[in-house]
Structure formats: C-alpha cells, structure tokens
Amino acid sequence: MDLIQLVFIFVLAAFLGYELIKKVPSQLHTPLMSGSNAISGITIVGALLAVKQSDTKVILILGILAVILATINVVGGYLVTDRMLAMFKKKETRK
C-alpha cells in the first residue's frame, strides 16, 4: 500500500480515536483499558506473517514467539474484558 495513504490513515484514526474515547464514561475506564489492550494485540497479524515456510530459523523463532505473546494478549484481553463487562451488565438488567 502507498506510504502516504498509510500516514493519512494514521492521522484520521488518531482523530477518530480521540473523539470516540472521550465519550467513554469513567466507570468503564478499566474495561476500556483492557479492551483496547486486546485490540493492541492486532500485532498478531504481523506476527503471523512472519512465520513463513521460506524463512530462516531466526525469523521463525521470533515469529512464533510473537504469535504466542500476541495471542495471549488478544485472547486474555478480550476474555477478561468480557468478564468485567458481564458484571456491569448484570446490574443493568436486574433493575
């Protein structure tokens, strides 16, 4: 992809992120943090692409390690956020 386009995307995403996150109420800040933390595990895409058949041993090892760590980040992050949000929601429905 064109480099300038990617920089453009970056800038737009920054503004969008600012507008979105400003609206999250303080009571949900912990789930916001763990949820966004899970999203930062998107680096898993880069990790997967590093694990190629044609690669050298070093790249393979780096790639596999990155896949493991990013997966912990993604799976753990989403599950823990869900656990927290379930507690928040429980009360809403009971009322």
Added chain:
Amino acid sequence: MSPALINTCYIIASILFVIGIKMLSSAQTARRGNMLSSVGMLLAIVVTLLYNGLDYKWIVVGLVVGAVIGALAANLVKMTSMPEMVALFNGFGGLASLLVGWAEYEKIRAEGFHEYFLANAAPPVFTTTVIALAVLIGGVTFTGSVQAWGKLSGKLGSKAVIIPAQRLVNGAVLLGIVVLSLLYIFAFQLEIPAGTELWIFLALVGLSLVLGVLGVLPIGGGDMPVVISLLNSFSGLAACAAGFVILNNVLIVAGCLVGCSGLILTIIMCKAMNRSLTNVLFSGFGSTTQTAGAEVEGEMKPASIEDAYYVLEAASSVVIIPGYGMAVAQAQHVVKELGELLENNGCDVKYAIHPVAGRMPGHMNVLLAEADVPYEQLVEMDNINPLMPTVDVAIVIGANDVVNPAAAQDESSPIYGMPIINAHLAKTVYALKRGQGAGFSGLINQLYFLEKTRMLYGDAKATVSALVSQFKEQ
C-alpha cells in the same frame, strides 16, 4: 485470496474495532461492543492465515499455546488483581510488536538490502526508522509493564525507587538509544558492515529494555493509574509502528486507536492528581517521607466498632469512599453488604469514587460492580462534593490522599491543588485504616486529626464484617 480482498477484510475489521469502542460509551452496550471488537480481531487473523506460504504447523502451535495461557489467565485472575493483569497483557503486546519489528529486520538481512527494497513500497530509511521505533516502543512497553506488574502484585516493592545519579543514568541510556537508532537507520548510507549492524540492532533492543526498567523504577504505587494508562498507549503505538514496518493498514488503525485511548486516560489521570506527566514520571513522588506541609495539631482518635455502629444506625445519609485499601483487603463484598443493611435501615447510601482511587482508571468501579453495588449509588467526585456538607457520616475505606483536606487548604502541601472528595465536610467521618502510618505520598492526612473524625484500625474487611454482624444482631 487476492490482496484487495484481504485488505477489504482488514477494513471491515477496523470498522468493527471502531464500533466496538463506540459501544463502550454505555454499560448496556459495552459487552456487545467488546464482542464485536473480538469478531473483528478474529476476522483479521483468519484472513491473514489465507496469505500464501505461511508455516501453519508452527502457527497452530503458537496460537494454541497463546490461547490456552490467555484464557487461563483471564478466567483465574481475581477482580482485585485486575491492574497487574492488564499491565502484564500490555507488556506481552509490546514484546510481540518488538519481535515483529525484529523479524522484519532479519528478513531484510536474509534477503539482502537491495532485493528487499526492490519489492518494498516504502523507502529504506522509512522502514528502518519504523523498525527502530517498533523495537524501542515495544521494548520499553515490555519491561516497563513487567515492572509495573511486579510493583502492583507486590512481588517487587511498590515504592518509588531512586537510584543514585538517576538523571545521569537515564540521560546516558537515552543518548545511547538515539545514537544507536540513528546508526541503525542510516546503516546503509553510512556503509556499516552487516555484522556491525546486527550488533547495533541488538544493543538497541537491549537498551530499550533497560529504558523500560529505569522508567518505571522511580514511580510509586499510587501513581500506577498514570503509568498503566501510558503503557497502554505505548502498546498501541508499538503495534502501529509494526504496522508501518509491514505496511499493513489494520495494524495502523487499531494501534492508533489504542494509542489514543491510553493517552486520553493518561491525561485524565494526571488531571485528577493535578500533576503534569513529567512530574509523575520523573519526580520519584513518594520515594521519601515528605515533611513538607503544615504541622498538624490534635491527635487521631480511635473508636470501637460499637461506637461506629451506633452512629451509623442513627445516620440518615452515609457516603462510602473506597480506595486502594479496599482492594487490598478484598472488602468490596462486605462493604456492599453494609451498604444494603444501612439502606434497609432507612439510610441513604452513596459511594464516592475519586478518579485515581485504586491502582488503575476505573478500578473502584470494577470492584463495586463485582460486588453488585447498584449504579445509582456510585457518584463521581464532582457530583458528590456539593452534597458532602449535608452528609451525616463519611466512611473512608482504605483511601488516603484522595480525601486529604491539605490538598484544598494547605498551599505548602506537595499535593496542594489535587481535587479531593470533601470527606472533611461531612458531619462525622469514620476512617478505616490498617495502621497509623502515612499514605502513599508519605503525607500526614489532616482528615484523621479533625475533631469529627474517628479511626477504625485494622483490616478493612474484618472491620466492615464486624459492623455488618453488629447490624444483624440488633
């Protein structure tokens, strides 16, 4: 699958992330938002697997190992340990981004500089710059987070640590990183041999890891909300840098969103403490017992559970102010029980939440949600303060600096100007505290010396349980 189709799927994944975060703006939709966001992640992963030439055997191993560890950790962690869990996950994300950057560097080495950049859309200097950034940010995030985890879980002391000549050491490390980064980025132009370049790169990795340790070392437990937020932001920016390395749009969008989120939380936390980010990061606040501030007159007056019970029994409005001490004692469930008993007794019960109470943004809200405290009873600082003079009893549970009136009245106090919950304006104050020591900041809390304040010493959970059984006996 064609690249265009794969990229379209990445765009859909990005949209799902954005909607997911948007739905976090209300507790009712938040859970579905999180699920949508995870669907986006799944889509991005599945589509990536369709690229040609991946080594699936190892990928499956990596995914399974990671998923098992992640799922176990997420299900076993106690709600009170949430801050350290989030810190640790942050660190893993950062390290993964570092490794992605490193792997790409290895790829350039393996393929040869000219061959690699013939096929690459970005100019060489750009790619080496973002690799250096991914390594630097990822490395700092990793060791910084691991140390934050250690401090939060008590495995490393939670105190701020000042090492000798700290500024000098930090400055030297920073300078080293700048020099190494420049050497690495312009290695080709400077005609540095490949062998030397590898060492430069490895040294850069090492120094980044060292910087993370040095950075979090002088930061004490009470400032952790700021640090976790900042590291959260870094983990996103590291992913973003990795995205620029492999020129992938979904990494850039998602990483940028997280970077924003962490940054905004950092700013909110700093404001709630009336301190600048530089002050939080570099001052070593709380590393020494500060003697600044006015002398306090009077004495702390202990009270018995019975005394407290009679006062609470007669009260018609009670505000409970929780702090980190409630999390440490795991007292949220008994606190809620006490709240209910008071309500049944015809008393109006509210919980006042300070933005930096606890060790991460929203920490108290999560604990009280776990204990099933109704929403309407949770009140933010700005909304509860006007009501405080009409409140009969304020119960401070393991909170300290956030209720210290010195912040409002004593200009010589180090925390002067920090917004506080005005517990001192209530008619009576009961403070639950483990011992007579000072708070995180090392400051004496003037609240404890007021005529209307009574201290209930001991473990918060035990104290509240005792109150609860008093209520039940009557």
